[in-house]
Amino acid sequence: MxxxxxxxxxxxxxxxxxxxxxxxxxxxxxxxxxxxxLLVFATVQPVLFVLLFSxxxxxxxxxxxxxxYVDYLLPGIFVLSIGFGASQTGVAIAEDLATGMIDRFRSLxxxxxxxxxxxxxxxxxxxxxxxxxxxxxxxxxxxxxxAGPAAALAAVALAVAAGAAFSWLNLLLGLAVRDPESAGLxxxxxxxxLFFTSSALVPVATMPGWLQAxxxxxxxxxxxxxxxxxxxxxxxxxxxxxxxxxxxxxxAITIPAAVVRYRxxxxx
Numbered sequence: 001m002x003x004x005x006x007x008x009x010x011x012x013x014x015x016x017x018x019x020x021x022x023x024x025x026x027x028x029x030x031x032x033x034x035x036x037x038l039l040v041f042a043t044v045q046p047v048l049f050v051l052l053f054s055x056x057x058x059x060x061x062x063x064x065x066x067x068x069y070v071d072y073l074l075p076g077i078f079v080l081s082i083g084f085g086a087s088q089t090g091v092a093i094a095e096d097l098a099t100g101m102i103d104r105f106r107s108l109x110x111x112x113x114x115x116x117x118x119x120x121x122x123x124x125x126x127x128x129x130x131x132x133x134x135x136x137x138x139x140x141x142x143x144x145x146x147a148g149p150a151a152a153l154a155a156v157a158l159a160v161a162a163g164a165a166f167s168w169l170n171l172l173l174g175l176a177v178r179d180p181e182s183a184g185l186x187x188x189x190x191x192x193x194l195f196f197t198s199s200a201l202v203p204v205a206t207m208p209g210w211l212q213a214x215x216x217x218x219x220x221x222x223x224x225x226x227x228x229x230x231x232x233x234x235x236x237x238x239x240x241x242x243x244x245x246x247x248x249x250x251x252a253i254t255i256p257a258a259v260v261r262y263r264x265x266x267x268x
Contacts, residue, residue, distance in 0.1 A: 016109075016110070017110075017111055017113075017114055020110040020111065020114035020115075020118070021114045021117045021118045021121060022118070023118070024114060024115055024117075024118025024119065024122075025118040025119075025121040025122045025125070027118070028092070028118060028119055028122035028123075029122050029125065029126075031092075032122070032126065038088065041085070041088065042085065042126055042129070042130060043130075043133060045081065045084070046077075046081040046130050046133055046134045046137075047133065047134070047137050049077050049080060049081055049134070050070075050073075050074065050077055050134050050137045050138055050141075051137065051141070053073055053077060053201070054069065054070045054073060054138075054141055057069065057073070057201065058070065058073075061201075061202060063202070063203055064203065066232060068142050068143070070138055070141055070142050070143045071142075071143055071144065071146070071231065071232060072228065072232075073200075073201065074134065074135070074138045074143050074231065075155070075200075075224050075227035075228045075230075075231050076195075076198070076199070076200025076201060076220075076224045076227075076228075077134060077200070078131055078134060078159045078227060079159070079162060079195070079200060079220055079223055079224050079227070080191070080195050080200060081130055081134060082127050082130065082131075082159060082162060082163040082166060083166050083191035083194075083195065083220075084188065084191060085123070085126065085127065085130060085163070086123065086163060086166035086167050086169070086170045086187060086191075087170055087183075087184050087187030087188045087191070088170075088184070088187075089119060089120075089123055089166075089167045089170040089171055089174065089187070090170035090171065090173045090174030090177075090183035090184065090186060090187040091174065091180045091181075091183050091184045091187070092119065092174070093116075093119065093171050093174040093175055093183070094174040094175075094177065094178055094179055094180040094182075094183040095180045097174075097175070097178050097265055098178070098179070098180065102115070102262075102265070112259065112262050112263055113259050113262075115262070116168075116171055116258055116259065116262055119167065119171060120164055120167045120168060120171070123163060123164070123167040124160050124163060124164055124167070127159065127160050127163035128156070128160055131156050131159050131160065132156075135156075145231055146231065146232050146233045147229075147230060147231065147232065147233040147234075147236070151230045151231070151233070151236065152230070152231070154230050154236075154240070155227050155230035155231050158223070158226060158227060158230065158240065158243060158244075159227060161244075161247050162223050162243070162247055164247075164251070165246075165247045165250040165251050165254070166191075168250070168251060168254040168255055168258055169187075169250065169254045170183070170187040171254070171258045171262075172254050172257050172258040172261060173186045173187055174186075174187075175258060175261040175262055175265050176261060178265065194218055194219065194220045195220055197211060197214060197215055197218055198215055198218045198220040198221040198224060199215060199218075199221045199224055199225060200220060200221070200224050204216055204221065219246045219250070222239070222242050222243050222246050223243045223246060223247070225239045225242075225243070226239040226240045226242065226243035226244075227243075
């Protein structure tokens with residue numbers, strides 16, 4: 001808190017805002033490290049997702065364009081793990097509201113958006129760690145990037161960007177429901193529905209005809225398809241552009257809405 005106050009006293013606007021985001025980010029990262037259950041959720045669950053889905057479905061599913069199922073699967077598991085982890089963003093902001101932490105932030109000379117942005121930046125760093133952990137686990141059981149290091153880095157960047165969009169969505173949900181348990185459920189429900197009606201686990205062509213149209217338009221299908229193209233190789237420009245468009249649209253809706261909702265929630 002002292003660091004925020006000191007930064008806010010300096011002349012200019014950009015530096016205090018960035019300093020505030022940095023301090024809030026550090027606060028959230030320290031909380032992640034100090035709470036064992038959160039640390040377990042961030043490390044053990046992604047590894048279990050990779051192993052369980054690979055060994056449970058790997059022997060039964062053959063997919064075009066991939067010699068190993070784990071190569072097809074891992075981009076989808078990136079999205080699943082990041083989406084599940086983002087539900088904790090809504091829980092955290094709802095807890096801050098319930099415990100009065102938001103009131104303490106409001107008493108400091110920092111922009112309200114910095115509180116939300118600091119949360120998202122902390123989530124992005126966590127997601128970077130999660131993607132690296134899942135990549136290492138996948139590599140141990142046969143996963144490989146087939147399109148070169150530049151495409152691999154682009155895949156990681158796209159996964160982290162998708163995580164940022166999920167984080168802003170869950171911030172909005174947490175601010176809207178204001179109850180930590182309800183915020184967690186509200187964040188998980190859309191991820192579960194969208195994930196299991198997407199191409200994350202199986203090709204869209206294997207689904208019933210009535211479901212295929214929805215699955216193709218599903219944002220998780222679009223983002224997973226772009227990640228898969230970057231990981232496996234092949235045409236990447238159109239899938240990546242479509243995924244970036246989905247992410248930008250989601251951010252354009254959720255960021256202003258979350259900032260407005262934060263101001264309203266903090267004032268009541």
